[in-house]
Amino acid sequence: MSTVGFLYPGFSAEDDYPRAEKLLTDGSRLALVHTEMPEDAHREDALLAIGGDEVLADGARRVAAEAGPLDAVVWACTSGSFIFGPEGAARQVAALERVSGVPTSSTSFAFVDACRRLGIRSVAVGATYPPDVAGAFVHFLTHHDISVHTLSARDIITAAEVGTLPPETVLEFAAAVASDAPGADAVLLPDTALHTVDVLDALDARVGRPVLTANQVSIWQGLRVAGADVDRPGLGTLFRRG
Known part of the structure; x- marks a missing residue:
């Protein structure tokens, strides 16, 4: 405890x-x-x-x-x-x-350590951020020897807007990111403004690979x-x- x-x-x-x-x-x-x-x-x-x-x-x-x-x-x-x-x-x-x-x-370090725990070496990133901010996350991952196959950036400016995205939108987004990178070991959704706790098992099932989310x-x-x-x-x- x-x-x-x-x-x-x-x-x-x-x-x-x-x-x-x-x-x-x-x-x-x-x-x-x-x-x-x-x-x-x-x-x-x-x-x-x-x-x-x-x-x-x-x-x-x-x-x-x-x-x-x-x-x-x-x-x-x-x-x-x-x-x-x-x-x-x-x-x-x-x-x-x-x-x-x-x-x-x-x-950010939690993502790196989670990938290491699961033996994940390559990922597809589905970011809610604008492209320049999402690119900084890619740099962080590659610095820690995690290869990024693809990056999808939704270009949402505020965390408040991200927090309104419904579960089905999150599931569809993760599935689309995964489909663009069939060779990636996992999908990463890196925004703590995104609600995901209620759909963690569903995300893994929909994608067929581990999906790691920020929260x-x-x-x-x-x-x-x-x-x-x-x-x-x-x-x-x-x-x-x-």
Whole structure:
């Protein structure tokens, strides 16, 4: 049983976390606070602002105050981590860990570690972001030796709009991304603003390969670094250890 603190920017798909918590089998808690988002925009300057050290430090202090002792902290924002580049994203996590005093990660690194767990070497990326932001995610993945077969960028500017996409749209998007890259080992959907927790098993079934989503890998990473990495049904291939 562990308590993981999640720092989530703004408001879009944060309800994925209590939904996932209900599926956990060991009493672990997923505690979430909303961090400051001066502007909701998938644009480099706005993303650099939401991922600043002081913004995240404030979030870490608040989630610890609200949830009590934490076993891990995750910056639950993909674009607000990879936009700093591989080295900058690593410095971001290190700074957050110094403040929180517990094992810390971010969604971007969660994708890398999830791919390694499943032996995934090549992926198809289905990004909700504009092409330039999506390209920064591709750079982050390739820096960590993950080959990107194809990239589909939907060019949605705000997280709020992404959060309104219904489950069937998410399933259709993942299937279309997969069909364009039959040789890829998995499909990655890298936006924590996208609701996916209710359809994780359905995504894997529709695509016929693992589909890794941002909120899924964030939750998995938090539990993993907290020492609560166990088999958990209902949360997709990533959570099945057998």
